[in-house]
Structures are given as C-alpha cells and as structure tokens.
Amino acid sequence: MIKTDLHFHSYYSDGIYSPKELVKKLKEKKFQKVALTDHNTIDGVDEFLILTKKAGLKAIAGVEIYTDYQGRSFHLLGYDFNLSDKNLSFSLKELQRQRIPRIKKAIKILQMDGWKLNEKEVFNTISSYQGLIHLAGPFQKNPQNWKRIKKDFNWFPGKIIPITEIIAKYFVGKDGHLICSETTLPFIQAIKLIKKAGGWTVLAHPGQHLSWRDDGLIVEFKKMGLDGLEAISSHHSWSEMEHWQKVAKENDLEITIGSDFHGDVPKEWGFKVRSQWEY
Ligand SMILES: [Zn+2]
Numbered sequence: 077m078i079k080t081d082l083h084f085h086s087y088y089s090d091g092i093y094s095p096k097e098l099v100k101k102l103k104e105k106k107f108q109k110v111a112l113t114d115h116n117t118i119d120g121v122d123e124f125l126i127l128t129k130k131a132g133l134k135a136i137a138g139v140e141i142y143t144d145y146q147g148r149s150f151h152l153l154g155y156d157f158n159l160s161d162k163n164l165s166f167s168l169k170e171l172q173r174q175r176i177p178r179i180k181k182a183i184k185i186l187q188m189d190g191w192k193l194n195e196k197e198v199f200n201t202i203s204s205y206q207g208l209i210h211l212a213g214p215f216q217k218n219p220q221n222w223k224r225i226k227k228d229f230n231w232f233p234g235k236i237i238p239i240t241e242i243i244a245k246y247f248v249g250k251d252g253h254l255i256c257s258e259t260t261l262p263f264i265q266a267i268k269l270i271k272k273a274g275g276w277t278v279l280a281h282p283g284q285h286l287s288w289r290d291d292g293l294i295v296e297f298k299k300m301g302l303d304g305l306e307a308i309s310s311h312h313s314w315s316e317m318e319h320w321q322k323v324a325k326e327n328d329l330e331i332t333i334g335s336d337f338h339g340d341v342p343k344e345w346g347f348k349v350r351s352q353w354e355y
C-alpha cells in the first residue's frame with residue numbers, strides 16, 4: 077500500500093505551514109504520494125514539487141478551487157496539470173483579485189460595529205488568497221476585541237472559545253451569509269480549466285456538500301468531465317466513506333484520499349483538522 081494524501085493546505089492559502097515544513101512533516105509521517113492543494117492558488121506548488129523531489133516523495137501539482145453550481149457551493153480539486161498554463165493562472169489570479177474588495181468590505185462592516193481591525197493587519201500575510209482565518213486571527217488578537225468577545229461568550233478562566241464559534245457569531249450577516257463569501261468559478265468552468273491545462277478533477281469531500289439523495293448530481297458532474305470523488309476524507313464518517321466509494325464505483329469515477337490538513341492549530345481554536353493526519 078502506498079501511503080497517500082492528495083489534499084492539504086500551506087500558508088499560501090489558509091494553512092499554517094510553509095511547503096518546506098509540510099514536506100518535512102509528510103516525510104516524518106512516511107507519506108509516499110502527495111499533492112498540495114491550496115484554495116484558489118498554485119503559488120506554493122512549484123516550491124512544493126522541488127522539495128518533494130529532493131525528499132524522495134512522489135508528488136503531483138494540485139489546487140482546490142471554490143466553485144458554484146445551481147446556487148450551491150462545491151470544492152473542486154485539480155491535479156497533475158501544467159503549472160505554466162496561462163488560462164489557469166489567469167483565472168486563479170482573478171479569483172484572488174476579486175477576494176480583496178470582499179475582505180475590505182468585511183473589515184468595514186466589523187469596524188462599523190465597533191471592532192478594532194485594520195486592513196494592514198489582515199493583508200500582512202504571504203497568502204495569495206485570504207481566508208476567514210486571516211480576518212479572525214487579528215480580530216481575536218486585539219485586546220479590546222478580546223475583552224468584548226469574552227463578555228459575549230461569558231468567558232471564565234480556562235474556558236475555550238473555538239475560532240469556528242467566533243466566525244459563526246461575528247462574521248455572519250443578518251441574511252445568514254458570511255460577511256465575505258469566497259470567490260468562485262462555475263463548476264463546469266473550473267473542470268474545463270483544469271482539463272485544458274492537462275489535468276484531472278476530483279470533487280473534494282462530497283459528504284460535506286451533498287446528501288445521500290444527491291447521487292444524481294454525481295451523474296451530471298461526470299458528464300461535465302469530473303474524474304473522481306474524494307471518498308476517503310477526514311470530513312467523512314466511516315459510513316459516508318463507504319457510500320461515496322460505492323457511488324464512485326457505480327459511476328466509474330476514481331477514488332482519492334485527502335486529509336484537508338491545515339496545520340496543528342491551537343487546541344482552543346476547536347478545529348477538527350488538528351487531528352486529520354492521525355485519522
Ligand atoms: Zn474544501
């Protein structure tokens with residue numbers, strides 16, 4: 077058996093580690109086949125491929141693109157594409173560029189609500205695509221904000237306030253949507269983009285986006301050119317893994333495995349991803 081992980085993030089999106097640190101960890105954990113799949117960016121891939129080669133790991137190019145289909149959100153993984161494909165890098169740069177005004181607007185909304193947060197702190201990152209974590213980090217760190225958060229959550233010494241709860245409480249608007257939504261490509265467009273760049277595509281953690289009644293959608297996705305399902309995902313329960321493997325087989329789709337590791341984030345952040353490599 078080849079120990080494989082085809083889904084994790086670096087500090088070029090919302091992961092904690094650099095490609096170098098990731099390769100070191102992958103090597104320690106004895107992975108053999110790997111792919112770095114940052115959100116809406118391939119900025120770290122070149123570096124990652126060079127480092128994995130040096131370390132004797134098999135690696136392929138990867139990316140995780142935010143997509144939409146019929147008003148629903150899906151994460152599409154792209155693999156083994158040509159890194160210098162102009163259309164792909166242009167489209168990803170566009171998604172990154174469109175993200176900036178959304179983040180700025182979110183900062184304004186928070187400021188208007190009396191929170192202390194400025195653009196400089198949020199954009200002070202190597203990341204090419206700012207995630208919610210880039211808002212939440214400095215937001216929570218500010219002592220004045222922290223005082224208010226503690227009050228809102230009836231904090232007492234030792235109580236943990238997970239970052240996911242902070243995001244849910246303060247970063248969701250009255251309409252129930254996040255104050256800064258991700259920038260997306262239409263699902264079919266993202267598939268075509270990866271294919272034209274010589275790659276293949278996989279629907280990430282299907283169990284997160286689809287219910288068991290949505291199997292029909294997979295048939296549609298396959299017609300659009302989808303190549304595989306990430307049936308083995310740390311977001312899935314055992315029964316979900318079984319289900320999505322079965323759906324993949326029925327539709328003659330590849331089955332892939334991914335941890336969606338973002339980093340060993342502090343325990344108090346309450347992220348599930350902390351233990352993903354233990355999974
Ligand atoms: Zn995802």
Ligand SMILES: [Zn+2]
Pocket residue numbers: 083084085140336
């Ligand atoms: Zn991911």
